[in-house]
Amino acid sequence: MSRRPGHVTRGPYAPPVPRRTTTVTSADGTRIHAEFHGPEQAPAVVLAHGWTCSTAFWAPVVRELAADHKVVVYDQRGHGRSPAVAPAGYSTHALADDLVAVLEATLEADERAVVGGHSMGGMTIMAAADRPELRARAAAALLCSTGFSQLPAESRVFPLRGPAARRRAHRLLLGSRAPMGPVSPLTKSALKYATMGAGSTAEQVEACARIVHGCPPGVRARWGKVLAELELTGEIGRLEVPTAVIAGSADRLTPPVHARRMASVLPDFLGLTELPGRGHMTPVEDPGAVAGRLRELVDDHLTAAGTGVGVAAAGSEVPAQAPRGKQRQKKERTA
Template sequence: MRQPPREREVTVRSADGSPIHAEVYGEEGRPAIVLAHGWTCSLRFWAAQLADLAVDHRVIAYDQRGHGRTPAPSGSAGYSTETLADDLEAVLAATLGPGERAVVAGHSMGGMTIMAAAPRPVFREHAAAVLLCNTASSRLDFHTRIVPMRAGRVRTALTRRIFAAPLPLGPVTPLSKRLLRYGTMGAGAAPERVAECARIVQACPSPVRIGWAHVLGALDLDAEARELTVPTAVMSGGEDRLTPPGQGRSLAAALPDRVSLTVLTGVGHMAPVEAPEAVTAAIRELSATYLATGAEGATA
């Protein structure tokens, strides 16, 4: 995978004082992109987008709590959609100038982070447009299809147990990569992209994975999604078992200003790694349409 250009590291303080690790790529004054990764991932999940977009944008990516280089919450209170929104607001406030607008893209839990922040003043000040990728606003444990059986109470209960299983995901082995591909990626995913996802996902500590799994199992952001009033593109994977394309269609139908709905044929839950060109192109299109170019336009 192509390496992104050299970054500038930033430590952001969230509302409760927790440190959030962020990195900024590209030159000041360029149109801004903010990237929020998903459950069990890290900002490294966006490597392809960072390498491409930082050529002519300023790209900000950060590690969600307990992921990558951001410390885990100190207690159960730190695991909530409110905390996710707090952290995104803090990143926007710390890395963007007053009134500066950005395209904000979120994958999986990162998309849920955006929806949780949608009613917040800081988010509304800084978000010019949004990409929601492989995500949903509610009822994840009911719709998820990682258990191959008919939807219902039994499948939902088994899904909850799998999400919150205390077993470690690593180390990276042929078997663990096969399991990861089945649960999160399309059948045709390239081996090197499966391996890249495995290295990122399996680095997530089990307590962090479990803590956020409980939040996702009780997710209900339908009301917040309806307050996402900026132009929003929705992207789903046709073979996504974790957030199936039907959830993407339902989410798109509920958005006040949905500008596009794309289902990527043959792609699973990890679209930014499985189909990086498509995800990058969607972000670029939003930037070209909703962000002015150059230093003067960055704050339009």
């Protein structure tokens, strides 16, 4: 039997009760837990969480969207209620397999969705760029607090001056199997420093700590090693879905340099929203901004077939669908 994910049980960061759940079978037979929120016939949004998280991570975004959107969230393999797999089952190829399996199993025959991914979830979308299922199903995408290569070299959790030392330290962090222990004031302080902005509330830190501490150390380490070797440069260049990017200006795990690189290589780039003072956990730190950008993508590329002008999270107008090719970067400042 699958274990239950760790999460807070009260307040805005507690996961809402899904309308229904299902188990999706991926290409290698892995069982993936998925949940449905919101009306069945509403415009669809499919969300992929990041490293060490679970469906519970999306709780505040789901609350923002579920009144008038069909929201599908799923647990990446080894996380939440999706069982762990053999060591060979940890790869970006497997992430892509799981995403397209979820899209095919949770959407109707002719249904499309806006697809959003945070951190490793964004890497999942990039890894699936060549998959015909993604091209057929995704009307638009949101890449949130993520990157496509050189993660250990660019991370700033350990503020070491030498790039080689910084790379080694972050590789050790990503691949560590050390137990995180119980959620405590000390571990919450460490998690906040590494993954969240200085202005994050105690309630937000508690919610993230419960989720991250719920990830088994072996799963955390195996996925961490995949992230340490991440190389999706070719894949992101083939992600032809209209794509927007969100980054926190205070993100130590995937600093904004990654978002700016994505802006330079995405074939159909819709703009970068940089959230001042936010860290890596942007869907929890600023769920209104993340949900707002997803809603705009639905309006512009799903329900309006890519016509009209969308309004960015900070209130600045951006093109609903930018022309193909490298785009001029746009930054929307959100309080």
